[in-house]
Structure formats: structure tokens, C-alpha cells
Amino acid sequence: MYAVIEGGNVPSGRVHVSGAKNSATRLLAAALLTEDHVELHNFPTSLVDAQHKVRFVQSMGANVNVDSEVQTVAVNTPDLDAAKLESARYDVPIRTTYLLAAPQLARSGRARIPYPAGCKIGGGAGGGRGYDLHVMVWEAMGCTVSETPGYIEISAPRKGMRGGSIDFPISTVGGTENALLCAAVASGTTTIYNAYITPEIDDLIELLRRMGADVVAAGNSHIVVTGSTGLLSGAHMNVMADRIEALTWIVYALISGGDLLIKNVPFNAMQVPLIHLEHAGVDLMKSSDSLYVGPESLKSGSIQPFEVACGTHPGVISDMQPFFAMLGLRSAGTSRIFDYRYPERIGFARELAKFLPAGALEARPGAITTRGPQQFKSAEADSTDLRGSMSVLMAALCADGVSQVNNVELALRGYDRLEDKLAKVGASLNVHPDPVRELSRTGASSV
Numbered sequence: 001m002y003a004v005i006e007g008g009n010v011p012s013g014r015v016h017v018s019g020a021k022n023s024a025t026r027l028l029a030a031a032l033l034t035e036d037h038v039e040l041h042n043f044p045t046s047l048v049d050a051q052h053k054v055r056f057v058q059s060m061g062a063n064v065n066v067d068s069e070v071q072t073v074a075v076n077t078p079d080l081d082a083a084k085l086e087s088a089r090y091d092v093p094i095r096t097t098y099l100l101a102a103p104q105l106a107r108s109g110r111a112r113i114p115y116p117a118g119c120k121i122g123g124g125a126g127g128g129r130g131y132d133l134h135v136m137v138w139e140a141m142g143c144t145v146s147e148t149p150g151y152i153e154i155s156a157p158r159k160g161m162r163g164g165s166i167d168f169p170i171s172t173v174g175g176t177e178n179a180l181l182c183a184a185v186a187s188g189t190t191t192i193y194n195a196y197i198t199p200e201i202d203d204l205i206e207l208l209r210r211m212g213a214d215v216v217a218a219g220n221s222h223i224v225v226t227g228s229t230g231l232l233s234g235a236h237m238n239v240m241a242d243r244i245e246a247l248t249w250i251v252y253a254l255i256s257g258g259d260l261l262i263k264n265v266p267f268n269a270m271q272v273p274l275i276h277l278e279h280a281g282v283d284l285m286k287s288s289d290s291l292y293v294g295p296e297s298l299k300s301g302s303i304q305p306f307e308v309a310c311g312t313h314p315g316v317i318s319d320m321q322p323f324f325a326m327l328g329l330r331s332a333g334t335s336r337i338f339d340y341r342y343p344e345r346i347g348f349a350r351e352l353a354k355f356l357p358a359g360a361l362e363a364r365p366g367a368i369t370t371r372g373p374q375q376f377k378s379a380e381a382d383s384t385d386l387r388g389s390m391s392v393l394m395a396a397l398c399a400d401g402v403s404q405v406n407n408v409e410l411a412l413r414g415y416d417r418l419e420d421k422l423a424k425v426g427a428s429l430n431v432h433p434d435p436v437r438e439l440s441r442t443g444a445s446s447v
């Protein structure tokens with residue numbers, strides 16, 4: 001898919017932040033830990049990642065009723081059959097396939113999952129995003145893991161998964177989620193040391209508790225789960241608002257000179273990023289769940305240069321790094337953005353540079369330097385990863401003239417109803433299927 005963007009329109013109006021991708025997709029996996037009815041509200045039904053995840057679980061036999069009007073999914077899973085999950089049909093960049101293991105293991109003692117993919121942002125041993133910590137989780141629960149072409153296969157002991165002790169060598173979002181799901185349906189107690197409790201993981205813990213799981217979290221890094229003897233029960237839950245989407249709209253309003261009333265902002269989940277904005281001279285007008293950004297938000301009339309380091313929550317997370325780079329490009333001087341967590345996450349800078357004069361943006365592993373204030377010019381660029389793709393779209397929206405951004409499905413993995421939301425605030429972005437895929441007679445669907 002590619003997007004054609006008519007840049008230069010100044011956005012104005014009201015925008016509603018959707019349910020968070022990084023919560024919704026794991027709540028959907030947790031919903032398979034019961035045969036009862038689970039209902040998830042504020043679910044971002046148009047998010048490409050969520051749609052893939054729904055298709056994944058449907059093909060394993062779950063009944064998922066998606067109501068896009070009210071942004072709700074209802075899940076009923078009397079049975080699961082992993083054999084129906086053919087990885088060739090699901091060759092999409094989904095990271096969280098590992099979360100589909102626990103529900104299968106709880107029901108049949110065996111699981112089969114496609115290898116985890118996700119954005120190519122480096123990080124693990126060998127440059128890719130590793131899955132060794134997931135293998136560590138399954139083994140700690142007494143399982144045997146084998147890697148076959150196309151799939152990871154996991155077998156539980158004869159009497160089912162048993163609780164264990166897991167000590168993560170690094171803070172891991174996915175590892176903590178996987179450990180929580182497995183521990184909730186294993187026998188006995190599981191202790192997770194150096195767990196990483198992000199706001200989205202708080203959401204997961206809340207749903208598991210509502211489903212009857214016994215999860216005790218001490219501080220931000222120690223979790224004890226007393227497993228249930230069987231499957232869990234049904235529950236209802238609201239997916240938290242997406243903190244990365246909220247930041248995206250704030251930055252877009254600031255760098256475009258627009259004025260946006262941003263509704264459904266998860267303030268508690270983004271305190272430190274908001275403090276960094278204040279340090280860059282931005283005065284945000286807040287109410288209980290909304291935020292107004294307009295030209296008067298810039299106290300001195302311009303964004304002040306800043307330095308920010310991306311690491312673990314509650315700090316600025318790596319997914320926010322490209323948006324701080326966008327802010328830096330419009331700031332009155334030199335800004336520096338460091339990323340200790342995913343230092344290789346700089347591929348997007350090469351594409352973003354196409355919208356800028358030479359020397360405005362420098363990137364080396366772990367460090368981006370911007371020299372502002374810059375105006376963006378129209379260009380054609382590729383998408384390298386989800387957040388990088390969104391930052392390039394933002395540059396195109398701010399540039400005068402028409403731009404094209406290719407592989408825009410990467411941005412749509414994380415932004416629910418993006419075209420509609422932009423249209424409502426007067427910005428113009430049109431997504432088109434790739435011409436090659438359009439001509440295809442094989443029936444292969446585009447992502």
C-alpha cells in the first residue's frame with residue numbers, strides 16, 4: 001500500500017485517541033484463556049495489527065465478533081486448534097505470535113506458533129528481535145520447545161505447565177506478557193523477577209485478574225502469579241488509550257502550527273514524555289482526559305531545542321523516538337535524541353531526510369541529531385518501520401505539495417482509522433493498494 005499526501009493543510013479540530021495496539025493485541029490473546037465470553041471495549045478495530053490478530057485467533061477456532069461501530073470485540077472460545085494456523089497464510093509482520101502459545105498449552109498441552117516478526121528495529125542477538133526470552137519462559141514452565149521450519153512447537157509436561165521462577169536478564173515487554181499468560185494457567189506459583197510493568201501490561205494484569213487469575217505485582221518489576229487449576233472465567237474490559245498515538249497528535253499539532261483538541265489522552269501513562277515537551281517550551285492545556293495544542297502552546301513562540309534519552313517506562317520509550325526527532329527538526333536550534341533500548345532504530349532517518357535540506361538530520365546508532373527549525377519539502381519515501389513510517393507521513397503532511405509514502409501498511413499497523421481522523425481535521429492522506437497487488441489474480445490479500 002502507498003499513501004498520497006497533499007501537504008500544507010494546517011490541521012484544526014478534534015481527534016479521539018483509539019485503544020492501544022500494544023494493549024489490545026495482548027488482551028485478545030488473554031481472552032483465549034477461557035471458554036467463557038470476553039468482551040473488549042475501546043478496541044481499535046481498524047488497526048491493521050489488531051485485524052491480523054483477530055484473523056489469527058479466528059483461524060485457530062475462536063469465535064470473534066468485531067463491532068467496528070462501537071469499537072468492541074466479543075470473544076468466545078470453546079475450542080482451539082492450532083493445526084489450522086498456517087504460517088504461510090499469515091506472512092505478516094506480527095510480533096506477538098508467542099502470546100498464542102499459553103491458550104493452546106492450557107487446553108491441549110501442545111502449541112504451534114509462527115515465528116514472531118514485527119518491525120525490523122534491531123535489538124536482539126544477531127541484529128534481529130530475538131525470541132530466546134520466550135523460549136526461556138516456556139522452559140521455566142516445564143515445557144519442551146522445538147524450532148521447526150515455519151513454526152515454534154511447544155509441549156507442556158503430561159500434567160500441564162507448572163509454575164516456576166523466571167528472572168529476566170533485561171526488561172522485556174513481550175517476555176513479561178508471555179510469562180503472565182503462561183503462569184495464569186499453570187499449576188503452582190510463578191515468580192517473575194525483573195518483570196517490566198508498562199501501562200499496557202497493567203492492562204493485561206487487570207484483565208487476567210477480572211478473569212479470575214491471582215496476580216500480585218510489587219512495584220514495577222516483581223510479579224507473583226498463583227496459577228489456576230484450569231481455564232479462567234469470562235470478563236469485560238476497556239482497552240487503554242494509546243499513549244504513542246496521543247504523542248503523535250500532540251507533535252503533529254505543534255510542528256504544523258495547527259490547533260487540535262485531543263480527546264482520550266492516557267495522561268498517567270505518559271507523564272515523563274509530557275515533562276519533556278514542557279522542557280521544550282510547550283505549554284499544554286489539559287483537562288481530565290483531553291489536551292489542547294495550538295500556536296499559543298509555544299510559550300516563546302517557538303519549540304526550544306532539547307535533549308532526550310529513550311529507554312524504559314516511565315521514561316520516554318523507544319516507540320516515541322521518531323516523534324521527538326520531528327519536534328527537534330522544528331525546534332529553534334540543535335536537538336539530540338538518544339535511544340538506549342533500540343539503537344538500530346534509525347532506518348527511518350534516511351527516508352525522513354528526503355523531506356529536508358542536507359545537514360538537517362544526522363543519525364548514527366543510538367543517536368539522532370536535528371538542526372532546526374526546518375521546513376519540510378514534498379518527496380517520495382519508503383516506510384522502514386511503524387513509527388518511522390508515521391514520522392515520514394507527518395513530514396509529508398507538513399510539506400507544501402504532493403508526497404508519496406510507500407509501504408504505508410507499516411504505519412497502519414499502529415494507527416486506527418488514520419485517514420478518517422486526518423480528514424476530520426482537514427489534512428489529506430489517501431491510501432491506495434499497491435498496483436502490483438491490484439493486478440494479482442491469485443487472491444492474495446494485501447496487509
Ligand SMILES: CC(=O)N[C@H]1[C@@H](OP(=O)(O)OP(=O)(O)OC[C@H]2O[C@@H](n3ccc(=O)[nH]c3=O)[C@H](O)[C@@H]2O)O[C@H](CO)[C@@H](O)[C@@H]1O
Nearest residue numbers: 022095123124125129130131132133134171172173174175
Ligand atoms: C508489540 C509490542 O508491545 N511491542 C513493543 C515491545 O516490543 P518487544 O516486546 O519485542 O520488546 P521487548 O521489551 O521484549 O524487547 C527488549 C529487548 O529485548 C530483546 N529481546 C526481546 C525478546 C527476546 O526473546 N529476546 C530479546 O533479545 C529485544 O530485541 C529488545 O532489544 O517493546 C518495545 C520497546 O521495548 C516496543 O518498541 C514495541 O512497540
Ligand SMILES: C=C(OP(=O)(O)O)C(=O)O
Nearest residue numbers: 095118119319386387414
Ligand atoms: C515496534 C512496534 O511494534 P511491534 O513490537 O509490534 O513491532 C511499535 O509499536 O512501534
